[in-house]
Amino acid sequence: MKVALYIRVSTEEQAQHGYSLAAQEERLRAYAMSQDWKIVKVYRDEGRSAKDLKRDQLQRMLTDLKVGLFEVILVYRLDRLTRSVLDLYELLKIFDQHDVKFKSATEVYDTTTAIGRLFITLVAALAQWERENLAERVKFGMLKKASLGEWMGGIIPYGYAFDGESFRVIKNEADIIKKIFKMGKTKGMEKIASILTKEGYRTKKGFNWSGFAVHYILRNPVYIGIFRYNDGSGKTYQSLEEQRTFKSDLIDPIVTEEEFWDMQKILDNRKHQYGKSLTGKYYFTSVLRCGKCGAYMTGTAYKYKEKNGEITKTKYYRCSNKVRTKGCTMPQIQERRLAEELIRVFDDLTKSWFSKPQAKQIVDLDESAKAAAKKLDKIRKAIDKYKLMFINDLIDIEELNNQLSVLKTQEENSTAELNKQSELKNATELSPQELENLIYHFKSVWDIAEDEERKQLITSIFSEIVIDAKVGSSYGPGTSKHFWLVSAK
Template sequence: MKVAIYLRVSTTEQAEEGYSISAQRERLKAYIVSQGWELAETYEDAGFSGGSLNRPAFARMREDIKKRSFDLILVYKLDRLSRNMRDLSNLIHELDEYGIYFKSATEPFDTTTPAGKLIFNMLGSVAEFERGMIGERVKMGMLQKAKEGNGLLGFNHPYGYDYTDSGLDVNEAEARNVRAIYTKYLRGYTLEEIANELNNSGVKTKRSKRWTRQTVLNVLTNPLYAGYNRWGSIYWHGKHHPIVEPDTWNKAQHLRTIRSRQKRAPRLKIEELNNGEFGIFASS
C-alpha cells in the first residue's frame, strides 16, 4: 500500500507539546515499516495552525488526492490534519470519493466502518474544542499582557510611536503628522485628500509605503492616539502618552459617523465648528 504522511505543527505546539516535525516524521516512518507499507509522499506544514486549511503542503496534498497518487494518508494525530470538525468531515468525504483511506498512528479508528466514523467524529469534536480553548487562552494572555504593559498587541508598530524596551514612546516627527491628520479631517478634508498631501510632502507610513485612504482611516480610528488601549470591545487607559486629546478623537469618530450618511460633509460648516491652527505635515 502506498502511503502519504502529513506533518503539521504550530509554533506554540512545538514549544509546549513537543509535536516537532521531525518527531512526527520518525514515528510515522516507523509505523509504515511495521505495517509493510510503502512511503509514497511526505507533506510538511511547519508553523501553521490547525484551525485553517490555508497551508501550502496541505493544498498540494489535496491536488495529489485527485490524482490518486497514494492509497492512504497517515497522520500522527487527527488534529495534525485539522482542528475544525467541518473541514475534517469534508476531507473524509473527499477521500471516500477517490477511494483513499485515512489513518492516525496514535488513534484507533477506521473511517470505512460506522463505528470507526463515530470515533472519528468524536475525536474531531474534541480537536475543535481544544482549538477553541487554545484561542481563548491566547486572547486572555495577550489582553493581560497589554494591561500590564502599554497595550501594544501584535507586531504592527503604530505610526507616531516607536516601540522601545520601556514600551511605546512618542515619535515627535510622526506625531506632528498624526495631529495634522486629525486637524485636517475635522476641517473637512477627505481621507483621499489627506493621503495625497502626505504623499506629496514625502511622508511615508511606518512601513515606508505611500499613504492610502485606509492608512489614514487607521490613524483616525485608533484610540491608541487618545491614550486608550482596545481589545475587541474592551477599552482601558494605556500607560503611553497620547498624541491627540480624547475630545479630538471623539470628534473625529462623530464626524466619521456623519460622513458615512452623506458622501461629503460641507467644509465651511466643519471649519466653523472646529476653529484652530492649520496642520502642517512634517516629513520624517
Template sequence: MRAALYIRVSTEEQSKEGYSLAAQKEKCAKFIESQPDWDLVKIYADPGVSAKDLNRPGVQQMLEDVKKGFFDVIVVYRLDRLVRRVLDLHNLLDDFEKNNVKFKSVTEVFDTTTAMGKFFITIVGAMAEWERDNLSERVSMGMEQIVREGKWKGGEVGYGHKWDRNEQEFVIVEEEAKYIKMMYEWSIDGDGDITIAHKLNEMGITTRQGNWWTNTAVGRILINPKNYGASKRGVRTNKDNSFLVGNVYPAIVSKEIYDESLRLRKSRLRFSGRNSDNDFIYSGVLSCPRCGSTFKGNKTTDPDTGTVYKNYVCNNKASKKCDYPSVSEKMVDDKFIPNLQQALDDLSNVDIDLDDGNKEIEEQKQVVTKELQKIKERRKKWQYAWANETISDEDFSDRNAEESRKEKHYLSVLEKLERNKGESLPVSSIDEIKKLIDNWKRLNDNEKKKLLRSLVNKIVIDIDKSKKKSERLNIKEIVFN
C-alpha cells in the first residue's frame, strides 16, 4: 500500500519535544515501515501553521494529490496535526473516501482502514464539537436576549449609570453624568486623556471607587457606547463579531457628540500627549505579536557606567494583561532598515507602481496573482527536496517562512487592489520609502520618529528565544499607511 504522511507544527509548538517536524516525521515513517506491504511515497508538511482551517499549503497539495491517486493511505502522528474542526474532518474524510484513500493516526485509535475505526473517529469528533457548539449557543442566546430586553446581566454598572432594583431598569447617576459630559466637551475641544485626567484630579473629582483619574480610566469612559444609550455589554455571537443594542441605557450625551469625540480621539490617540514629545522612535508603532497592543518606550541607566539604554515595553504589561518581554531600541534598529529594504524590494519585484493611478487594477491583480502562483510552485520544490532529504529540517522551515512572508505581502496587495477598484492604491510611495532608507542614519531621533510615522502604520515583531540574544528579535511585518 502506498502511504503518505502529513506533519504540522504551529509556532507555539515548535519547541515542544515530540511535536517537531523531525520527530513526527521519524515516528510516522517508522510506523509505516512496521506495516506489511506499506511503502512511504510522499511527505506533506506545514511548518509554523495553525490548524484553524484547511487553507494550508501542505494540506492543499495533499488534497490535489489525493485526486490524482498518488497514494492509498495518509498517516499522521495525531489527529490534531491534521484537523481540529469536525466540519473539516468530515470534508477530508469525504474526499478520502471518494478517492479510495484511507486515514491512520499513529498514536490514536483513529483510522479509516477499518469500518469500526471510521465510525469511531466520526462519532467522537462530532460529539465533541456538538457539545462545544451547543453550550456556546445556549449561553449566547440567553445573554443576548437579556441585553436586548434592557436587563442587567450582572457585574458592575459603568460610571454614570446604576441599576434601579425597584424599577428594574438603568438610571443616570446625575453627579457622575455631569463629569462625563465635561469629559466629552474637553475631548472635542482638543484635550487628550491625560490632560482630562489631570483636570479632574485638580478639581478634586475621583472615580466611583475613590481613586484618582488616569488616562486609561478616562479613555474607557469616552469610548463606551452606553453613554449615548447603546449597550456596551453585548455578548459575542462568534469569534469575530459582537452585537450592539440601542436604547438600553438612558443617554448621557447625544450620539453626535459621542461620534465626534471618537473621531477626534482616533486621529490623535496613537501619538498624543507625552508620546508625541519623547524621543522614542518606535513608540506607538511597534506592535506586540502576543496581544496586539502597541509598545511604549522607557529608559534604564547602567549604575556603573551611567550609560542610558532605550527599551520598549508592551502597553498591556503594566496591567499584567500581557507578559511579552521588553526589547531594546538597538535590537529594533538593527532589523528595521534591512526589513524595510526587503519590503521595498518586494514592491519593486512585482513591478507594480502602487501610486500610479493610470494603471488598471485588473492588470495589477494579474501580476500579483502570478507571484502567488510562483510561491506555490516554489513550496512544492522545497517540499520535494525536504522529503528526499536534500535539504535540512531547519533549511526547509526557513524557506517556508520566507515564502509565507512574501505570500502575506502579496495577499495584502491583492486585498488593497480589490478594495480600491477604479482608484489609485492608497499606500506609501516607493520614493518615500527610499527616502527614509537613504536618510535614516543622518536623522536625529525626533526626525526619524516623524518620518517613520508618516509612512508606517505598524511594525510587528517577535522574539525567538532559541537564538542568541543579539539575534532574537525578528520583524514579522511592516504595515504601511
C-alpha cells in the first residue's frame, strides 16, 4: 500500500516537546516498514501552526491526494495534522471522496467506521480546546506585561535599538522621524515616502520608504513613550482612543505629546471625503466654492509648450458640479490669477473681521455644522419622498430619475459641506489674536512662502472663499476669464 508521511512542528513544540521533524519522520518510517507500506512522499511543514489549513506542504499533499499518488496518510499524532474540529471534518470529507485512509502512528483510529469517526472527533475537539486555552493564557499574560509598561516583543520600532532591558534612541533614525512628523502636517503619506527615498533614506531593513511605513510611524504612540496591545484584534489603525495603550518608562519619547496628538487630529481630518485637498498641491481646494451653484472647486493642471520649446505646467480650479454633471456654467480659473486677485482685495475681505465683537470674530462652526446637517436631512427626505411617489405610481421613471439626479448632486455637496465643518471643528483652532497676527503679515509671508506653506496660510485664515465669473466663458483653459471674489469667511 502506498503511503504519504505528513510531519509538522512549530518552533515552540520543537523546543519543549521534542517533536522535531527528524524524530517524527524516523518514527513514521519505522511504522510504515512494520506495516509493509511503501512510502511515496514525505510532506514537511516546519514552524507552522495547526490552527488552520493554510500550510504549503499540507496543501501540496491534498493536491497529490486528488490525483491518486497515495492510498494512506500517516502522521505521528492527530494534532500534527490539525487542531480544529471543523478542519478535521473538512479533511476527512476530502479523504473519503478520494478513498484515502488516515492513520496515526501513536493513536488508534479507524476512519471507516462511525465509532472511529466519533473517537477521532473527540480527540480533535480536545486538541482545539488545548490550543484555544493556551491562546487565552498567552493573551492574558501579554496584557499583564503591557499594563506594567513592559516590552511585549516583536519588531523593534524604527528609531530605537533594544538591549534586552531598555530601548536606546538611534539619533539618525530619530531625526528622520521628526522630519516625517514635520512633513506630515502638509504632505500626504506617499509624497513623504517619495521624498525620503529620493533623499537616500531607507527603512530599518534597508527598503525604500512606502506610504504604509510613513503612516505607521505617524500613528505609533511609541514615539511618545506609549506601548499598545490589541490582542491581535486588528485595531492598530483605529483611533488610539479605541486601542489599549500603556505608558512605559522603558522608552524615551522622540516627539513631544503636543506634536503627536496634533498629528492625530490632522490624520483624522483627512479621513473625510475631501481629506486629499488638505495635502494636495493646490492652494485653494479645501476652501474654494463656486459662486454659481455652491459646489466646491477642485484643482487640475495643464501642460503647455512655450515658444522656446520648454514645457510649463499651469494650475486651474473648476467647479466639481460641472465636472460631474455639466450642470454649472462656471469656467475654469487659473490659480496664479486667483492668488493675485486674493492679495489685491485681501484687506477689503478681512478688515471687518476684527471690528466685530470677539464672539463673532471666528465663524460659529457649531451653528454652521447644524445648518449643514439640517440641509442634508431635508435633501434625503426629499429623495425618499420621490421614491415613494414612484412606488405609488404618482410619477413615472423619467421624472424620478430627473429629480434624483438633481437631489443626488445636492446631497453630495451638502455631505461635503458637513465634512468640511467637521474638519474645521476638529482642527487645531487659532485664537483671535493669532488669527489677527497671521492676517496682518499675510502679504509679506506669501511672497517668500513655498507651495505647502501658502496652502497652510490659506487654510489657517479662510474656511471658505466664494468666487464668481462671467457666464458663457469656454470650459477649456484657453484665454483668461473675468472673475471676482464674492465673499470670504
